[in-house]
Amino acid sequence: MPTAIVTGGAIRIGRAMALHLAGKGFDIALLYHKSSAASEKTIQEIRSHGVRCQGYLEDLRKLDEAESFINKVLQDLDNVELLINSAANFIQENIEQTQFDTLVDTLNLNLMAPYLLMREYKRKVNKGLIVNILDERVEKTIPTFAAYSVSKVGLKHLTELAAVEWGQTVRVNGLAPGLILPPQGGDPDYLEKAAKNVPTRTHGKIENLLQALDYLMENQFVNGETLFVDGGSSHC
Numbered sequence: 001m002p003t004a005i006v007t008g009g010a011i012r013i014g015r016a017m018a019l020h021l022a023g024k025g026f027d028i029a030l031l032y033h034k035s036s037a038a039s040e041k042t043i044q045e046i047r048s049h050g051v052r053c054q055g056y057l058e059d060l061r062k063l064d065e066a067e068s069f070i071n072k073v074l075q076d077l078d079n080v081e082l083l084i085n086s087a088a089n090f091i092q093e094n095i096e097q098t099q100f101d102t103l104v105d106t107l108n109l110n111l112m113a114p115y116l117l118m119r120e121y122k123r124k125v126n127k128g129l130i131v132n133i134l135d136e137r138v139e140k141t142i143p144t145f146a147a148y149s150v151s152k153v154g155l156k157h158l159t160e161l162a163a164v165e166w167g168q169t170v171r172v173n174g175l176a177p178g179l180i181l182p183p184q185g186g187d188p189d190y191l192e193k194a195a196k197n198v199p200t201r202t203h204g205k206i207e208n209l210l211q212a213l214d215y216l217m218e219n220q221f222v223n224g225e226t227l228f229v230d231g232g233s234s235h236c
């Protein structure tokens with residue numbers, strides 16, 4: 001069986017991707033941080049597909065944990081073919097408001113950890129596909145989530161650099177969601193209200209992201225691309 005590594009795999013988008021891949025027969029290495037109860041539930045659901053799943057509690061703000069993670073997975077699971085970097089924070093502070101800890105944590109978790117995970121994947125696995133989960137904001141200039149936006153723009157560029165450097169053995173692509181899930185704990189009408197600003201006047205569904213993931217996995221000549229799943233919002 002092939003193995004997929006999914007960071008942020010216990011909840012929401014990461015969880016949906018991990019379950020989707022389990023349904024396709026992938027063993028799953030599932031990285032979580034605070035969602036230990038949710039991770040247990042997700043791991044059980046993944047195993048119910050008849051595949052192996054190993055959970056890993058890691059804090060990806062700590063770069064030594066990020067750098068050693070791929071090795072840990074390789075001790076437990078075989079035939080790794082896919083890395084999905086989905087774990088991220090999303091902190092609403094413009095540049096002036098940005099707390100020192102926000103800046104450091106955001107760049108470490110959303111950019112530097114994927115950098116190290118990708119490099120270890122290339123060094124130790126050296127085949128398959130890396131998918132970095134980005135955001136439609138990489139095409140926009142909205143200062144409200146400043147450190148977050150910088151981290152995702154950096155990750156998009158890193159995706160392109162790695163695709164050029166490693167394309168012979170490892171494809172690297174970005175997947176940029178738009179309005180898919182409301183922020184955690186937000187207004188229940190958030191999606192309906194925000195959809196009014198999307199060109200399609202709808203919000204996306206997780207299934208739309210899973211279709212995009214399937215495309216990136218199947219099309220062997222797509223490398224260094226960012227696939228926007230955002231109803232066209234990145235062009236507004």
Ligand SMILES: NC(=O)c1ccc[n+]([C@@H]2O[C@H](COP(=O)([O-])OP(=O)(O)OC[C@H]3O[C@@H](n4cnc5c(N)ncnc54)[C@H](OP(=O)(O)O)[C@@H]3O)[C@@H](O)[C@H]2O)c1
Pocket residue numbers: 007008009010011012013014031032033034035036058059060061085086087088089090109133134135136176177178179180181182184
């Ligand atoms: N939701 C959307 O509509 C949307 C739109 C655009 C882009 N995105 C991107 O899509 C991805 C998933 O979004 P989401 O909304 O499903 O995410 P989310 O609900 O905000 O969850 C964040 C994920 O990151 C993990 N995480 C947070 N801090 C961590 C740390 N220090 N170490 C390791 N893991 C950590 C969390 O794990 P624990 O819960 O275990 O701590 C959780 O799985 C993110 O990259 C996000 O930027 C989402």
